[in-house]
Amino acid sequence: MTALDEAVEAxxxxxxxxxxxxAVDVENLWRIVTANLIGWDxxxxxxVIAALAEHLPDVLGGHVAAVADVTTTWYDMLAPDEPFTAAVPPGDLVPAERIRQSISWAVNTATSTQTALAQLQGTVQRGVVDAQRATVAHNAAAEGVxxxxxxxxxxxxNWCLTMATRGAIYITAISAVKGHDNCKCIAVPERxxxxxxxxxxxxxxxxxxxEASRQLKAEGKPATLDSIVARMDRLAT
Known part of the structure; x- marks a missing residue:
């Protein structure tokens, strides 16, 4: 039996x-693209946007393909005795239009080349994560888990931690990791x-x-999800 928690950490x-x-590959590309850059008008x-639009899709595409392959292997290893075989989703896991928009945003909103590079690295890293999530979602939907x-x-x-106590109740990966900025929770298929x-x-x-629920009820207050999480926040201070 596969220990899902250990597999997720790996x-x-x-x-x-x-x-x-x-991120390293993006930085190397950035240095080449901006080697002769004089200003930032x-x-x-x-x-810079034109040069990145020509070369960045290939850079990101290699990493997206790698993470998709790794994820399908990982998915199969969760339940090696099951007949289902994971597959890479069809089509572009990170659409070309999204890459173009990300390049434009990263460069046009930056006040310096350093900021532009950092933003570009962030969007590429998110693309890698999204490709992993899309691969899991595709196979979990096909298998019905x-x-x-x-x-x-x-x-x-505390909100994320509370949602993590609910077990395998989520039908989609999106609902399983619905959260907020800087949330690092991941959706795990329970095969x-x-x-x-x-x-x-x-x-x-x-x-x-x-304990938070008990306190609210003892005080005659509604023990809703929001009120319980708010009380948990108070108890932690």
Whole structure:
């Protein structure tokens, strides 16, 4: 039986390495594209955008293909005895139009070349993550499995932790990781033959959720999701 929690942590570590590699490749491309750049006026920016639009799709495409292949292998390893075989989704996992828009945004909203590079690296890294999520979503939908929310990182908020206590109740990957900016939760398909042990912070949140709910009810106040999470926030201060 595959330990789903351990498999997720391994995938996250590999995904981080792929994101780091993508960021390095973007920086190398940026240095080439801006080697003869003198200023940062509108004409300079348009020249940079044109050069990036020509070369960045190939750079990102290599990393997207790699993460898709890795993810299908990972998905199959979760339940090696099942007849289902994971596949890379058809079509572009990161559409060309999205890449063009990201390049334009990263360059045109930046006040310096350093800011533009940082924003461009961020969009490329998000593209790598989105390709991984799309690959999981494609195969989970084809197999008909549900998701659980996996939350195990420093700074995780009480709302995310509470959602992670709910188990494999989510029908789609999007619903499993619905959250907020800077959320690092991931959707995990619960395939047949896998086990899962919630991270310590999630188990602790489950206890704090129960205590917050108990307090609100004792005070005669509505114990809604929002009010319970708000009370958890108060108890943590």
């Amino acid at each position: 995938l996250q570590a590999l995904l981080q390495r792929l994101q780091d590699a993508a 509108p004409a300079d920016r348009q020249a 549900r998701y659980r929310r996996h939350t195990n990182y420093a700074g995780a908020c 047949k033959g896998t086990s899962y042990i919630a991270p310590a912070m999630v188990r602790d949140a489950e206890k704090r959720y129960a």
